[in-house]
Amino acid sequence: LNPGDFKRSKVLENFLRVVGKNIFDVQIESNKINLDKNGNKVSYVVNRNINFTNRCEVNCSFCAFSRSKKREKTLAMEEVSKKVENAKDGGATEICLQGGINPELDIDYYLKLLREINSKYDIHIHAFSPQEILHMSEGSVEKTLEKLKSAGLGSMPGTAAEILDDRIRKKICPNKLTSDQWETVISKAHKLGISTTATMMYGHLESWEERLIHLKKIKKIQEKHSGFTEFIPLPFLPGNNELGNITGSRRKGLEDLLVISLARIVLEGSIDNIQGSWVKLGKNMVSKSLYFGANDIGGTLMEENISSSTGKATRGYMRKEEMEKLIKNAGKVPVQRKTIY
Numbered sequence: 254l255n256p257g258d259f260k261r262s263k264v265l266e267n268f269l270r271v272v273g274k275n276i277f278d279v280q281i282e283s284n285k286i287n288l289d290k291n292g293n294k295v296s297y298v299v300n301r302n303i304n305f306t307n308r309c310e311v312n313c314s315f316c317a318f319s320r321s322k323k324r325e326k327t328l329a330m331e332e333v334s335k336k337v338e339n340a341k342d343g344g345a346t347e348i349c350l351q352g353g354i355n356p357e358l359d360i361d362y363y364l365k366l367l368r369e370i371n372s373k374y375d376i377h378i379h380a381f382s383p384q385e386i387l388h389m390s391e392g393s394v395e396k397t398l399e400k401l402k403s404a405g406l407g408s409m410p411g412t413a414a415e416i417l418d419d420r421i422r423k424k425i426c427p428n429k430l431t432s433d434q435w436e437t438v439i440s441k442a443h444k445l446g447i448s449t450t451a452t453m454m455y456g457h458l459e460s461w462e463e464r465l466i467h468l469k470k471i472k473k474i475q476e477k478h479s480g481f482t483e484f485i486p487l488p489f490l491p492g493n494n495e496l497g498n499i500t501g502s503r504r505k506g507l508e509d510l511l512v513i514s515l516a517r518i519v520l521e522g523s524i525d526n527i528q529g530s531w532v533k534l535g536k537n538m539v540s541k542s543l544y545f546g547a548n549d550i551g552g553t554l555m556e557e558n559i560s561s562s563t564g565k566a567t568r569g570y571m572r573k574e575e576m577e578k579l580i581k582n583a584g585k586v587p588v589q590r591k592t593i594y
């Protein structure tokens with residue numbers, strides 16, 4: 254990292270203007286908050302992603318994963334079961350189920366999916382983004398969440414958040430749920446005792462101001478229900494998607510680290526766990542993120558399709574031993590965690 258180079262960068266100038274602190278103070282402060290809260294411990298989870306359908310009709314401009322009906326791949330229940338079995342054999346404590354918004358899948362499909370897994374395997378099911386919840390809800394989101402919970406839903410990924418500001422959402426994902434709808438689904442889940450993560454997809458058309466707005470919204474939701482287990486900043490990967498043609502190649506490096514630091518500072522006293530995503534950031538940057546406020550590096554994944562579809566992500570699977578080695582090499586102490594910490 255060469256701070257001299259970044260001084261000239263507009264991104265960094267804007268950071269200073271909006272945040273009002275220089276990058277060194279921000280790094281020092283975020284690192285201190287993290288050390289006070291989590292010491293030198295860095296966690297990870299052994300999990301497997303299962304993307305049960307890639308058919309989607311929402312057409313988000315940043316998506317490289319979704320396919321039309323002609324090219325869809327929707328897994329049969331037996332295929333899902335096989336993947337869960339394989340995950341269990343590999344020591345996974347969690348499976349993460351997420352898919353596209355497939356008009357042919359209704360609530361019965363999702364419930365069957367949960368029951369099938371829950372009846373056969375002792376594993377935590379982390380599943381369905383707020384967008385998927387809204388898609389499968391027939392009227393009442395609460396009732397839908399209650400049904401899912403009793404069918405075995407353990408927790409939910411707080412994905413589909415992107416930037417919680419409708420000016421940006423209208424540009425990058427006009428058919429997706431609004432920021433208010435995202436908050437409503439998440440809040441209802443929290444009220445029912447279903448924990449979720451919180452995410453932010455950054456690095457496209459949004460400004461530092463909008464990133465701050467997003468973080469403050471997350472903090473406000475957490476103050477009401479305390480249902481977020483962690484915050485995960487996810488950089489936009491501009492490969493094989495329409496939005497990437499507008500933004501050009503990805504800005505990376507110090508900016509990614511500062512987003513993590515900013516999250517740690519804004520969410521102090523509210524969300525204790527900040528994740529550096531190794532799939533999105535790469536192994537080198539994720540190591541550095543541990544000194545910018547991150548105390549978690551996510552899951553082993555076993556299979557990753559969403560980020561990999563862009564051709565820009567670190568491909569799919571980091572074994573438990575490798576996770577531990579990465580953490581130790583960064584001078585930290587690895588801790589295997591469960592999904593909800």
Ligand code: SF4
Nearest residue numbers: 309311312313316353
């Ligand atoms: S991001 Fe999700 S909702 Fe949007 S197009 Fe891709 S799969 Fe569909």
